[in-house]
Amino acid sequence: MIKLYDSAFSPFARKVRMVLDHKGLAYEAVDGLLRSNHQALKAVNGRLEVPTLVDGDLILWESSAIMAYLCNKAGSDMWPVHNPAEQVEVLRWLSWNDCHWSPAVAPFYFEHVVKPTFKIGQPDRAALKGKTDDLFRWAKVLDDHLAGRSYVACDRLTIADFQLASMASYWREAEMPIEPFPNVVSWVDRLMHTPAWADPWPAEAAPQLREKASGY
Numbered sequence: 001m002i003k004l005y006d007s008a009f010s011p012f013a014r015k016v017r018m019v020l021d022h023k024g025l026a027y028e029a030v031d032g033l034l035r036s037n038h039q040a041l042k043a044v045n046g047r048l049e050v051p052t053l054v055d056g057d058l059i060l061w062e063s064s065a066i067m068a069y070l071c072n073k074a075g076s077d078m079w080p081v082h083n084p085a086e087q088v089e090v091l092r093w094l095s096w097n098d099c100h101w102s103p104a105v106a107p108f109y110f111e112h113v114v115k116p117t118f119k120i121g122q123p124d125r126a127a128l129k130g131k132t133d134d135l136f137r138w139a140k141v142l143d144d145h146l147a148g149r150s151y152v153a154c155d156r157l158t159i160a161d162f163q164l165a166s167m168a169s170y171w172r173e174a175e176m177p178i179e180p181f182p183n184v185v186s187w188v189d190r191l192m193h194t195p196a197w198a199d200p201w202p203a204e205a206a207p208q209l210r211e212k213a214s215g216y
């Protein structure tokens with residue numbers, strides 16, 4: 001049985017849950033950020049980071065690698081391992097996310113979602129003003145790419161969509177100024193039609209985040 005150390009507070013864990021649920025893979029979820037589970041998580045990932053996946057002898061961290069692994073296991077072309085050209089296309093967007101998009105959206109997510117969730121201060125809107133140009137720069141790249149497309153790569157849902165949407169899906173509550181980029185807005189909202197993405201956690205888990213995750 002796959003064991004997933006995750007947390008309803010983690011937008012990275014959400015991607016992994018999406019693949020597991022979307023593909024109907026059986027797994028046991030353990031809240032890795034709960035103090036009572038720290039010892040167990042530390043035994044497999046000394047950095048106490050979620051998501052961390054354990055499948056038999058395999059211990060895997062980094063959400064994009066975990067998504068790819070699970071797609072291979074489920075035989076899903078959301079990670080198109082049998083089509084090298086498509087695989088490279090998905091890889092391009094995974095890389096673009098990690099180098100450009102994720103750093104551009106993260107400050108907004110931190111100020112407006114992480115801070116209130118963990119009660120660590122008020123959102124610093126003044127600091128975010130200085131981050132807007134960077135967000136606009138990369139949102140324009142994505143918006144241009146999405147013109148005439150429904151998904152980021154391969155004309156269908158792939159793990160690239162969820163890699164990019166991880167924090168961006170909270171764009172309204174995170175006050176990310178992406179309204180000028182309608183293709184980005186409609187793409188990120190369209191992903192909510194995938195039930196495993198829209199409703200990633202059971203009702204008892206972190207109700208406030210669950211609400212944010214599914215409400216748009």
Ligand SMILES: N[C@@H](CCC(=O)N[C@@H](CS)C(=O)NCC(=O)O)C(=O)O
Pocket residue numbers: 009010011012013047048049050051061062063064
């Ligand atoms: N690049 C990693 C990021 C994972 C990450 O940042 N996880 C956070 C939660 S969202 C974490 O576990 N932080 C450790 C902590 O909060 O103690 C991935 O994609 O999986």
